[in-house]
Amino acid sequence: MSTRFPLTLVLWLVIVFLIGPFLIIVAASFSAGETLAFPPQGFSLRWIFKVFTVESFRESFVTSMILAVGGTLVALVLGIPAAYAMSRYRLPFSETVRTVVSAPVIVPGIIVGLALLRYFVVPVGIPITLALFLAHTALVLPYAVRVVSASLANLRSDIEEAAVLLGSSRLGAFFRVVLPNIRGGILSAFILGFVTSFNQVPVSLFLSGPGIRTLPIDMLGYMEIVFDPSIAALSALLAFLSMGIVLMAERFLGFSRYV
Amino acid sequence: MSDPAYLSLEKLRLSYGDTVAVEGLDLAIGKGELVALLGPSGCGKTTTMRAIAGLLSPIGGTIRLDGADITRVAANKRQIGLVFQSYALFPHLTVFDNVAFGLKLKGITGNALREKVEAGLKSVGLANYAARKPPELSGGQQQRVALARSMVMEPKVLLLDEPLSNLDARLRLDMRTELQRVQAETGVTMIFVTHDQAEALALADRIVVMRDGRIEQIGTPEDIYNRPVSRFVADFVGFENVYAVRDGALHAEKGRVPFTGTLPPVAGLAFRPRHVELGAGPLSGIVRGVSFAGGTREYVLEAAFGMVKAEADAALPAWSLGEAIAFDLPLAHAAPLERD
Numbered sequence: 001m002s003t004r005f006p007l008t009l010v011l012w013l014v015i016v017f018l019i020g021p022f023l024i025i026v027a028a029s030f031s032a033g034e035t036l037a038f039p040p041q042g043f044s045l046r047w048i049f050k051v052f053t054v055e056s057f058r059e060s061f062v063t064s065m066i067l068a069v070g071g072t073l074v075a076l077v078l079g080i081p082a083a084y085a086m087s088r089y090r091l092p093f094s095e096t097v098r099t100v101v102s103a104p105v106i107v108p109g110i111i112v113g114l115a116l117l118r119y120f121v122v123p124v125g126i127p128i129t130l131a132l133f134l135a136h137t138a139l140v141l142p143y144a145v146r147v148v149s150a151s152l153a154n155l156r157s158d159i160e161e162a163a164v165l166l167g168s169s170r171l172g173a174f175f176r177v178v179l180p181n182i183r184g185g186i187l188s189a190f191i192l193g194f195v196t197s198f199n200q201v202p203v204s205l206f207l208s209g210p211g212i213r214t215l216p217i218d219m220l221g222y223m224e225i226v227f228d229p230s231i232a233a234l235s236a237l238l239a240f241l242s243m244g245i246v247l248m249a250e251r252f253l254g255f256s257r258y259v
Numbered sequence: 260m261s262d263p264a265y266l267s268l269e270k271l272r273l274s275y276g277d278t279v280a281v282e283g284l285d286l287a288i289g290k291g292e293l294v295a296l297l298g299p300s301g302c303g304k305t306t307t308m309r310a311i312a313g314l315l316s317p318i319g320g321t322i323r324l325d326g327a328d329i330t331r332v333a334a335n336k337r338q339i340g341l342v343f344q345s346y347a348l349f350p351h352l353t354v355f356d357n358v359a360f361g362l363k364l365k366g367i368t369g370n371a372l373r374e375k376v377e378a379g380l381k382s383v384g385l386a387n388y389a390a391r392k393p394p395e396l397s398g399g400q401q402q403r404v405a406l407a408r409s410m411v412m413e414p415k416v417l418l419l420d421e422p423l424s425n426l427d428a429r430l431r432l433d434m435r436t437e438l439q440r441v442q443a444e445t446g447v448t449m450i451f452v453t454h455d456q457a458e459a460l461a462l463a464d465r466i467v468v469m470r471d472g473r474i475e476q477i478g479t480p481e482d483i484y485n486r487p488v489s490r491f492v493a494d495f496v497g498f499e500n501v502y503a504v505r506d507g508a509l510h511a512e513k514g515r516v517p518f519t520g521t522l523p524p525v526a527g528l529a530f531r532p533r534h535v536e537l538g539a540g541p542l543s544g545i546v547r548g549v550s551f552a553g554g555t556r557e558y559v560l561e562a563a564f565g566m567v568k569a570e571a572d573a574a575l576p577a578w579s580l581g582e583a584i585a586f587d588l589p590l591a592h593a594a595p596l597e598r599d
Contacts, residue, residue, distance in 0.1 A: 156345060158343050158347040161347065165313075165334055166412060167365060167412070168335055176360075
């Protein structure tokens with residue numbers, strides 16, 4: 001017991017600091033009061049309903065969804081062949097490609113955002129919407145490559161040769177034999193990419209402007225003007241959405257194997 | 260064997276990365292033959308097999324099959340089957356769909372497909388396993404699925420990579436029988452790669468012994484076993500005592516063998532342990548090792564010219580360690596080597 005006591009203490013501290021703020025937000029969203037406060041004043045569902053009536057939330061939610069789904073899909077379309085090539089062939093620049101591809105994970109988001117804005121959007125003059133989309137794709141790409149690589153590493157390459165000797169083309173073998181066997185990895189990469197993109201703040205902050213903003217940025221903007229519990233309600237809803245997706249992924253795919 | 264050169268390799272050169280793995284290989288294989296490519300790892304046997312399958316492009320030479328030059332024909336158009344050492348079954352497909360894979364690509368569907376797949380599975384004794392997935396099968400069963408998957412395609416040549424090496428002793432015998440049966444029933448030309456001389460001797464009509472990317476000897480199992488042409492082949496098939504013949508004398512690693520008599524005009528002589536006569540003779544050695552091997556007892560003798568491996572009937576009384584024994588290397592039993 002004595003040796004386990006510090007460990008138990010640490011565990012509880014972790015729970016308190018990780019789950020605690022989340023519980024406070026959830027509690028605050030049921031408040032009946034006019035301002036964001038804890039402990040909540042009274043009980044009502046009005047702030048939860050209000051979330052759905054705010055026009056800008058609806059717009060930025062759609063923007064975030066498009067960025068998260070579209071960006072992740074594009075990242076996968078680029079990342080799967082890249083991961084495949086790196087796992088199956090000894091390429092001269094494999095290591096360089098791997099480093100470049102994982103750079104967005106290592107470099108702080110605020111720097112990525114600033115760099116994209118200052119040296120890409122402003123001088124080149126590409127539309128901010130496109131820049132935002134490209135930025136999200138780039139941010140998700142490392143996850144796509146890494147997770148797909150992990151699942152390719154578990155797949156023997158001789159099954160492709162077997163498929164070829166049974167009459168399939170090389171490309172056909174990829175679709176018939178490789179893809180079905182890395183489906184779990186691809187879905188996991190998609191979910192991870194989706195969640196990463198959806199919750200992204202620093203990069204989006206630099207690339208949002210009038211007419212285009214992601215949901216987290218919109219929430220920041222909302223809080224500067226209005227200080228009602230609807231922001232807590234929205235935060236709680238998003239947290240549950242993310243958790244739901246990850247739990248389902250774990251349940252059906254064994255998500256944690258790939259990540 | 261109506262067609263002596265159903266499959267022929269002519270001056271085949273193969274590289275593996277930057278190194279040349281096979282240099283100027285010439286080999287003709289008859290229709291319906293069962294040929295073993297035998298050699299230690301790195302001898303080029305697997306590389307040769309991959310080139311026949313079309314998984315590797317030669318850097319020189321020609322491969323002909325059934326009268327046509329297939330050197331540049333893509334692997335998926337060659338009608339050559341390959342049973343991989345790891346079996347390479349498709350883990351996401353059932354046994355049925357694994358076997359149906361190639362047939363579907365040929366455009367066979369419906370009842371015709373089902374009949375062919377079922378017949379294929381039945382022939383390897385796995386008719387009841389059609390709905391299983393490969394990971395649920397034992398290694399031996401997986402291999403039979405792989406065999407059925409290749410055989411339903413009615414390949415012109417069936418290649419097998421180390422077909423018995425992953426199986427335990429009892430399954431080895433089953434699979435050996437299985438392969439001989441398949442060969443007898445279908446008359447398919449089979450080439451298998453192995454590093455195990457016993458496997459090659461037991462199964463093949465003809466053995467191709469390879470060394471460093473070249474053919475060292477081609478012959479029937481009897482030829483290879485009894486009449487090795489070189490020290491390399493002799494070592495490989497169990498001649499433990501191999502001596503060079505130079506200037507009319509027999510040379511071992513540490514010096515001349517004091518051999519009386521006339522030596523034949525050959526490059527070397529090889530003696531199996533069981534051909535060493537113990538107990539009498541002009542040579543002598545000290546027993547440095549003795550082990551019981553069932554029917555026989557194996558001895559390691561230290562003679563002045565080097566170590567000699569010998570064998571004697573286990574029913575005879577044993578010599579013990581450190582004892583000096585007289586022995587003889589009878590010329591009548593020696594295998595003459597053309598090359599050292």
